[in-house]
Amino acid sequence: MRLVVRAAEVSGATRLLGVVGAHVDSCLYHGQASIDFVDRLIAGEARVSVPTTLNVGGIDLLHPELFRGDPDLAAHSAELMERYRALGARPTYTCAPYQLPDARPSLGQHVAWGESNAIAFANSVLGARTNRYGDFIDIAAAITGRVPDVGLHRDEARRATFILRLADDVPAPLRDDDSLFGVLGIVLGRRAGSAVAAIDGLPAEQSEDRLKALAAAAASSGAVAMFHVIGSTPEASSVDPDLPVEEVTFAELRSARRELSTGLDRPLSAVSLGTPHASMAQLRRYAELLGGAAVHPEVECLVSTGRDVLAEAEAEGVAGTLRRAGVELLTDTCSYIAPILRPHDGMVMTDSGKWAYYAPGNIGTRVVYATAAECLDSAVAGRVMRHDGAWGAEWSTA
């Protein structure tokens, strides 16, 4: 409670409000401080008071053999994940709690969520209300069931302050291409910082998976906790058409896409898909793109997903199809926060703007950002397969 009150002081709130659920990111091990903190909670006999899901941790508890790092780190990571479960939280260990039907808040509900992509998704795509609850305050909110009544819990902070419009020179096919969304997210994060933008110029009714990619990338390059997409997100109808307009040109998008690819001159070593954790729709799509072909023996192909989605994929048979093709399925963690990938001196292809943004710093790897189709074609061929597609002759000039 002291932490929640401290949060209220910092954010200038004069009252607290109740939340219907929490998503806790503190279960990812960052050092002894992570354990010291949860031990303090356990010593005080704390329990969560609202339904609480857990974010990814530092190890895949279902497939621990995939961990290639220091055994002590593996043990500490697993211990921390277990201790948060012992506080009464549900062991979901996913960064995409919005993909769990019974953990998905609805329009207007207040929650206390951690994990930057989930925060942006909850506010923007679901219309649920959460601020950016970082480590420690997320579990404090889950225990108390209370958060300061401030920021995105209130109507006024949820309105856009500017319109980010795709300029006329952005080709129509690109506006409806999966690979746009990670790149546009990077640009959105840089332009918006922590402000709420309304994106204009995309075809209506974009899929949740595209909006997820947009949210995750925006929350990587900026402190984006909410955005609107005109024609797609539930509160976009509140956007004032007279707001100031900023344009995003095709050149800016191409440049942002180039920056995400730091390994174009390297051979292909691995393919990493599913950041944030893949949905059922994405797993089915990956299986369909592989079309029965097998991953090249020299390429490691990883797909990250949540354990609950994996259980569904096992039941449906998609998980088996992917495994038979040589794909490794990773749960409970992610391949850019834990030592999972085989050592290599090449590069990793990914369809995730967030993965491409963080992996160079986190695990020191070179990256090529591409569509899922390019990633999987490359995984089968054992070398980079380029489709250029909606981006024009981008690869050749990169």
Add this chain to the structure above:
Amino acid sequence: MTRGRAVVLDEPLSLWGGMDPATGVVIDAHHPQRGVSLSGRVVVMPAGRGSSSSASVLAEAVRAGAAPAAFVLGEPDLILAIGAAVAAELYGAAPPIVVDRCLPAAIRDGEDVEVVGATWRLVGSTDGQNG
């Protein structure tokens, strides 16, 4: 009172994915100040950014003795404030965080800065700045 040499960050930095808590060195490959050590420095930046894990990274850096001496931010940052509050609770020490909405004009990289309560001032200067 906390004193340290200012490091003025040209872009907001997420401590998670951005600073190694064991050393305090900037590791974000996209950040213009990659490789610079923030340990023991007064970190001046317009705003925090990105991941909600930054509070843990700050607490761990405090535990490891590699944290910045203080932060001077252009706007309040709940994630860093909570990281500092937890570090104070667990380890009895944490970098003070001052908010100055007039950033970044007033502090230059490498200047010695003192943080007292909610205000900062350049060492040798007698004028307290708005906090």
